Amino acid sequence: MEELLELYQTMGISPAVYAYGEKAISKLKDRFDAIDKIAEHNQAKVLRAMQKNKVSAACFVGTTGYGYDDFGRDNLERVYADVFHTEAALVRPQITCGTHALTIALSANLLPGDELLSPVGLPYDTLQEVIGIRPSPCSLAEYGVTYNQVDLLPEGTFDYEGIRKAINPKTKMVTIQRSKGYATRPTFSVTQIGELIAFCKNIKPDLIVMVDNCYGEFVEAIEPSDVGADMTVGSLIKNPGGGLAPIGGYIAGTKACVDRCAYRLSAPGLGQEVGANLGLMTSLYQGFFLAPTVTAGAEKGAIFAANLYEPLGFRCVPNATESRHDIIQAVELGSEEGMIAFCKGIQAAAPVDSFATPWPSDMPGYKDRVIMAAGAFVQGSSIELSADGPIRPPYAVYFQGGLTWYHAKLGILMSLQKMMDAGLITL
Ligand SMILES: *Cc1c(COP(=O)(O)O)cnc(C)c1O
Numbered sequence: 001m002e003e004l005l006e007l008y009q010t011m012g013i014s015p016a017v018y019a020y021g022e023k024a025i026s027k028l029k030d031r032f033d034a035i036d037k038i039a040e041h042n043q044a045k046v047l048r049a050m051q052k053n054k055v056s057a058a059c060f061v062g063t064t065g066y067g068y069d070d071f072g073r074d075n076l077e078r079v080y081a082d083v084f085h086t087e088a089a090l091v092r093p094q095i096t097c098g099t100h101a102l103t104i105a106l107s108a109n110l111l112p113g114d115e116l117l118s119p120v121g122l123p124y125d126t127l128q129e130v131i132g133i134r135p136s137p138c139s140l141a142e143y144g145v146t147y148n149q150v151d152l153l154p155e156g157t158f159d160y161e162g163i164r165k166a167i168n169p170k171t172k173m174v175t176i177q178r179s180k181g182y183a184t185r186p187t188f189s190v191t192q193i194g195e196l197i198a199f200c201k202n203i204k205p206d207l208i209v210m211v212d213n214c215y216g217e218f219v220e221a222i223e224p225s226d227v228g229a230d231m232t233v234g235s236l237i238k239n240p241g242g243g244l245a246p247i248g249g250y251i252a253g254t255k256a257c258v259d260r261c262a263y264r265l266s267a268p269g270l271g272q273e274v275g276a277n278l279g280l281m282t283s284l285y286q287g288f289f290l291a292p293t294v295t296a297g298a299e300k301g302a303i304f305a306a307n308l309y310e311p312l313g314f315r316c317v318p319n320a321t322e323s324r325h326d327i328i329q330a331v332e333l334g335s336e337e338g339m340i341a342f343c344k345g346i347q348a349a350a351p352v353d354s355f356a357t358p359w360p361s362d363m364p365g366y367k368d369r370v371i372m373a374a375g376a377f378v379q380g381s382s383i384e385l386s387a388d389g390p391i392r393p394p395y396a397v398y399f400q401g402g403l404t405w406y407h408a409k410l411g412i413l414m415s416l417q418k419m420m421d422a423g424l425i426t427l
Pocket residue numbers: 097098099100124126177179180181212214215235
């Protein structure tokens with residue numbers, strides 16, 4: 001049998017990079033064991049929901065047109081609601097991406113004169129145009145919804161005094177982003193999010209709390225919906241799609257909020273009754289079934305990356321040892337050249353488009369040039385091994401995904417190899 005190192009060498013990994021990686025992995029056993037425990041818990045949670053709702057071959061039948069009485073679609077929404085412990089869920093291929101799901105949740109539940117509060121600083125780049133922080137046609141601002149923001153304290157914690165002052169009679173909804181997105185702040189644990197929700201609802205009990213759960217699903221044994229979120233929102237080409245969902249988004253929450261989201265997505269009066277599944281149900285069910293293990297593999301990759309890059313002097317968020325609440329790893333590479341080398345490595349390790357060379361360019365929804373590396377089966381899927389980041393200081397690459405831990409590992413080793421080849425590091 002060909003030795004693994006020999007095999008890797010034929011793929012471009014040098015013995016020095018391989019040895020450096022093995023040394024890092026030898027210290028990660030306990031952390032990987034803990035991740036496996038959470039994956040096992042979440043796998044049981046998903047299985048129980050599928051069994052309770054009697055998932056059968058009838059759920060995988062494709063529908064077209066209006067999609068009235070679409071049993072598979074309706075049952076998938078019951079499965080999601082049971083896993084998230086919510087009254088209702090909207091899970092649809094007609095939700096085109098995470099930004100779209102969040103836009104539906106916001107615009108369905110905010111009316112002219114209402115105010116939206118972000119108590120965790122600036123939201124994710126694409127949401128800034130949705131809210132109108134950066135002007136855009138059809139933003140919430142254009143419809144007379146105002147926005148207020150309380151930044152995190154310098155150490156990355158909640159500014160409770162500032163939040164208390166910011167909540168006013170107009171404040172209708174609070175939006176909490178779990179993951180760091182393109183910022184180098186900490187990602188919040190579900191417990192921390194629960195404390196923040198309790199604090200806000202204590203001041204104003206009728207507040208609606210929405211959590212942007214992108215990249216957070218299945219990283220912990222509980223979700224924001226378990227700690228008081230009225231809407232928990234995410235993308236199916238991230239964690240909950242398990243790599244198989246080719247498109248889609250979800251909103252799990254109270255019946256009152258989800259009903260309004262369904263009216264916003266389709267039309268007032270129609271709501272969840274319409275929306276054909278277009279034959280995608282097998283992928284959406286099977287992807288959700290695989291999501292706990294896929295997420296675990298991606299999380300191992302993120303921890304591995306931090307443990308490779310931090311000792312070389314690159315700041316990592318989260319750092320090599322701290323606990324994880326999403327699958328994103330930010331590595332501050334300090335230069336555009338570093339970002340390009342890192343992304344080249346991720347691209348070269350991909351199963352699809354490994355021969356392409358990533359390069360910085362303008363992207364809709366982002367104000368800086370962005371570099372993206374992805375060689376994915378589903379285009380743009382970031383639960384598959386991918387790296388991206390806006391070209392701006394501190395030149396951080398946001399690395400995430402990997403449908404299997406072994407692929408994530410190879411991708412990260414390859415990124416290190418390209419950094420070494422470019423003369424940016426020495427081992
Ligand atoms: C990815 C992401 C989004 C938006 O998702 P898209 O599917 O790219 O539109 C929103 N918020 C966070 C925190 C994200 O990571």
